Amino acid sequence: MYAQSLNQQVEGTTGPEDAEAAARFQARIDAEERIEPNDWMPAAYRRTLVRQISQHAHSEIVGMLPEGNWITRAPSLRRKAALIAKVQDECGHGMYLYAAAETLGVTREQLVDELLAGKAKYSSIFNYPTLTWADIGAIGWLVDGAAIMNQIPLCRCSYGPYSRAMIRVCKEESFHQRQGYEIMLTLARGTAAQKAMAQDALNRWWWPCLMMFGPPDAQSQHSDTSTRWKIKRFSNDALRQKFVDATVPQAHFLGLTLPDPALRFNEATSHWEFGEIDWSEFKQVLAGNGPCNRDRMAARRAAHANGEWVRDAALAYAAKERARAAAAAGAA
Amino acid sequence: MYTGSITVADTPLLRYVLGRADDALVLGHRLSEWCGHGPLLEEDMALSNMALDLIGQARALYTYAGEVEAAGRDEDAYAYLRDVTSYANLLLVEQPNGDFARTIVRQLLFSAFIDPYWRALMASTDPTLAAIAAKAEKESAYHLRHASEWTVRLGDGTAESHARAQRALDELWPFTGELFTMPAGERALIDAGIAIDPETLRAPWRATVTRVVERATLTLPADGWMQRGGREGRHSEHLGHLLSDLQYLQRAFPGATW
Numbered sequence: 001m002y003a004q005s006l007n008q009q010v011e012g013t014t015g016p017e018d019a020e021a022a023a024r025f026q027a028r029i030d031a032e033e034r035i036e037p038n039d040w041m042p043a044a045y046r047r048t049l050v051r052q053i054s055q056h057a058h059s060e061i062v063g064m065l066p067e068g069n070w071i072t073r074a075p076s077l078r079r080k081a082a083l084i085a086k087v088q089d090e091c092g093h094g095m096y097l098y099a100a101a102e103t104l105g106v107t108r109e110q111l112v113d114e115l116l117a118g119k120a121k122y123s124s125i126f127n128y129p130t131l132t133w134a135d136i137g138a139i140g141w142l143v144d145g146a147a148i149m150n151q152i153p154l155c156r157c158s159y160g161p162y163s164r165a166m167i168r169v170c171k172e173e174s175f176h177q178r179q180g181y182e183i184m185l186t187l188a189r190g191t192a193a194q195k196a197m198a199q200d201a202l203n204r205w206w207w208p209c210l211m212m213f214g215p216p217d218a219q220s221q222h223s224d225t226s227t228r229w230k231i232k233r234f235s236n237d238a239l240r241q242k243f244v245d246a247t248v249p250q251a252h253f254l255g256l257t258l259p260d261p262a263l264r265f266n267e268a269t270s271h272w273e274f275g276e277i278d279w280s281e282f283k284q285v286l287a288g289n290g291p292c293n294r295d296r297m298a299a300r301r302a303a304h305a306n307g308e309w310v311r312d313a314a315l316a317y318a319a320k321e322r323a324r325a326a327a328a329a330g331a332a
Numbered sequence: 333m334y335t336g337s338i339t340v341a342d343t344p345l346l347r348y349v350l351g352r353a354d355d356a357l358v359l360g361h362r363l364s365e366w367c368g369h370g371p372l373l374e375e376d377m378a379l380s381n382m383a384l385d386l387i388g389q390a391r392a393l394y395t396y397a398g399e400v401e402a403a404g405r406d407e408d409a410y411a412y413l414r415d416v417t418s419y420a421n422l423l424l425v426e427q428p429n430g431d432f433a434r435t436i437v438r439q440l441l442f443s444a445f446i447d448p449y450w451r452a453l454m455a456s457t458d459p460t461l462a463a464i465a466a467k468a469e470k471e472s473a474y475h476l477r478h479a480s481e482w483t484v485r486l487g488d489g490t491a492e493s494h495a496r497a498q499r500a501l502d503e504l505w506p507f508t509g510e511l512f513t514m515p516a517g518e519r520a521l522i523d524a525g526i527a528i529d530p531e532t533l534r535a536p537w538r539a540t541v542t543r544v545v546e547r548a549t550l551t552l553p554a555d556g557w558m559q560r561g562g563r564e565g566r567h568s569e570h571l572g573h574l575l576s577d578l579q580y581l582q583r584a585f586p587g588a589t590w
Contacts (some may be wrong), residue, residue, distance in 0.1 A: 061373070068368035072361060072574075075581035075590035076408045077391050080364070081384055087367050088380040095373050133581055133590070191588050301370065306368060307371025309496070313423045313489025 002217040029230050042045045045229055045263050048106050049159050050093065052231065054111040057097035059123035060090045061115075062296050066130045067139060075133055082179060083136060089172045096168065100161040116301050124282060125212050127290030134187055134194075134201035140180015142202075142247065149243045150213065158230040176301035181229040197257075203259045210274070211282040213240040241271055248272045288321065337415045345515030346400045347420065348527055349461075350410060351515070353393035354421035356468075357477055358409055358571070359442060360386030361578060362429055371432050379476070380479060382439070385471035390409065392464045399460075412582035415567040416572045420515075424507035426562070426571045430500065433493065436482045437500035443476035444540040445511045449531050457525035480544045487548025494549065501545070501552050508557025561586075 028035065035041055062085045071087065074080035098108040114120040125143050130136065154166040188196035205288065214220060214236040226232035231283050234242075248265075251258050262275030284290065338476035339345065370376035394407035424442055429435045450472055455479035486497040512530045514522075521527035545552050561567065581590065 003452075064368040071364050071367055072577040073580050077357075077387060077394070077411055079590055081391070082389050084380050084384055084387070086363050087385075088377060091368075091376045091380070093374055095377075186590060190590075193583065194588055226449060236565060272405075287536070303369045305369070306369075307375075307432070308494050309490065310371035310375075310486070313486050313493030316493075317485040317489045 022197045025077075026228075027160050028230075030160050032230075033158075034163065035158050036160045044225065046104050048226060048229070048231060049162065050101055050106055052226075053097055053101040053104070053162055054114070054122050055107070055110065055123075057101060058120055059126065060094035060097060061128045062122045062300060064090050065296055065299055066128070067125055067136060067294070068131060069130045069134050073133070074136075079183070086140070086176050086179065088154065092171070093169050096165050100165045103161045112304070115127045116297070116304055118288075118297065119206075121286070123212060124285045124290065125208050126296060127285050128204070128208050129170075129292050131204075132201060134184070134197040135205070137180050137183030137187060138201035138205040140176050141250070142180075142205050143212070144177040144180060145172050145247060146209050146212045146243050148177060149239050149246075149328070151231040151276045153239075155232065156230070172245050172273075184254055184256075188256060198254070199256050202256050205278065206259050207281075208278055208285075209242055210244070211285075212277075213237075213243065214278065215282070244272050244274055336413075337418070338409055338413045338417060339412065340410070341355065341401050341403065342398070344521055345458075345526065346397055346513065347396045348521055349393055349400060350516060351374045351420035353390045353397060353506050355411065355425050355442075355446070356386045356393065357390035358419070358574065359425035359439075360384070360390060361574060362425065362427075363435070363439075365429055366435065375432070379435070379543075381480070382471075382475050385468075385475070387466065389468045389471070392467070396460050396464065401508060407481040407580070412500055412579045414579040416575055419567065419571060419575070420565060421565050421567075421571075422507070422510050423559055424504065424510065426568060427507065428570055431496055433486050433496035434500040434504070436479050436486065437497060439475060440479035440483050440544060441504055441508055441541065442511075443472055443479050444544075445530075445533060445537045447472040447476045448536050449528055449530070452528045452533070455525075456527070461526065473585065476540070483544050483550075484548045486513055487545070487550040498550050501550055505553040505555075506557060506559045510562060511553075513560055513563060515563045559577055 022042055027042060068087050071080065071083050073082050084099065098111060101111060102108060111120065148170060151166050151170050155163055155170060157163040157166065182237040184198055217235045217237045220236055248258060260275045264273055266273050340350065360383045363379045363386065367376060367381040369380060391407050394410045397410055398407065399407045424438060427438060446467065450465040450469035454462050454469060456465065457463040483497060486493040512534050514530060518527055522529045542552060
């Protein structure tokens with residue numbers, strides 16, 4: 001209902017968009033003003049944001065699954081409570097982001113239907129399995145670390161509701177990242193078996209994490225307009241480099257080895273140079289062929305299908321209550 | 333270094349505290365199994381919240397058990413290193429989640445008991461138990477409200493939700509008798525003002541459940557045979573599997589710090 005109260009633009013009915021309005025819009029962007037739900041915006045800007053925000057929301061919800069996989073097996077009550085709280089935070093991020101997308105004239109139900117129909121994407125990283133407890137540390141440290149690199153610039157995104165959502169999300173993600181690193185540190189300083197567990201997790205998550213930043217700049221489809229609209233402020237490659245530069249010393253502090261023989265520090269540029277990313281693996285995961293794509297979608301579809309009678313019951317009860325209230329008002 | 337299951341001293345107070353801790357941990361664990369799989373995102377949040385409340389209560393109680401036993405054990409020793417026959421939780425809380433109706437009705441039946449229980453325990457002569465009860469009561473009051481509202485929605489929702497809620501109530505009812513049993517040794521704690529006589533809560537519990545069940549247009553089952561044994565360590569087969577998950581890492585890597 002909220003979404004319907006907002007100004008809507010029907011695409012393709014007015015021919016080319018008003019050039020004057022478009023120029024005013026770009027001027028506002030250039031002046032670092034925030035665009036709000038009721039403001040005029042180009043249809044493509046709206047479309048881009050709906051796609052990006054909903055993908056982000058889907059990623060949070062699907063992302064609950066790999067970590068949720070260890071809630072019942074967390075090794076201490078403190079870790080169990082922290083993990084439940086973390087996965088719950090992700091659920092909250094998903095709801096918050098769906099709400100931000102709804103300000104653009106779509107509904108959460110529509111977006112979820114697209115995900116379940118396999119028409120919408122979510123982050124490729126959640127199609128990898130969590131095999132050991134160390135994966136919970138690696139996800140917090142690396143996956144949330146990479147997410148923060150991506151999301152900090154989004155706190156200044158030109159679209160107001162998205163930028164405000166990201167400020168809150170980033171605060172919680174930073175906490176998750178510290179928590180993940182602390183798990184890794186405990187393992188790295190633990191028994192030989194624990195250290196081996198941590199190293200194995202790093203070996204498996206490192207390259208998929210570098211892929212999280214998306215294809216190399218030369219191949220990125222969406223970057224140019226997104227940059228002009230200040231939805232995206234840094235290129236995929238720039239953010240990836242930033243992540244590598246921040247993470248390599250952290251791995252060294254843990255006493256773990258990054259699974260990249262080509263990794264070396266370039267004194268001249270002050271950057272860590274890294275080896276070739278296997279983009280064919282990335283493409284396969286995006287195409288649905290990652291180790292867990294089918295399991296993740298099956299889990300989301302099962303939750304949705306098994307919950308249908310519950311949602312129906314809640315709606316039926318609400319309708320009965322309304323009818324009873326109306327009857328009581330009529331009788332009075 | 334831990335090498336296997338621990339044997340806990342058998343004193344009435346320790347047994348009492350561990351029983352309450354086990355109730356909270358096992359039910360919290362069950363609720364946490366929903367995380368990521370709830371019928372709507374709002375319920376993923378709510379069930380996780382309640383799981384966190386219950387695990388928090390368990391941690392406070394296990395920590396207190398460690399003080400009572402004074403054998404140098406922390407909360408994790410009690411949670412992770414006792415075997416199924418040493419667990420003293422009620423059979424009701426270890427029952428599998430089943431569908432959402434079963435989870436909600438289980439929560440209703442337990443919360444309608446434990447909420448007034450904590451409220452009464454706030455007057456315990458044992459200051460630690462009184463403090464734990466004061467915190468837990470706020471949480472269980474919300475759990476009761478949440479479970480009551482959903483029981484009404486499901487019972488008075490669609491024909492399918494009504495049938496599922498009624499089935500859950502019928503199937504879980506035989507586990508409610510155990511709420512009011514008193515294990516050996518607890519009478520002395522009650523007489524000392526440390527613990528609460530659960531029998532005094534039977535009438536208020538029944539009144540709460542009846543009120544919710546009636547609003548939900550459900551039928552209260554007849555009181556037939558009641559299952560019991562959890563407080564004495566005689567559990568259903570379900571608890572062993574729950575503990576296999578819960579204790580896996582501590583058992584596979586004895587003595588490691590996590």
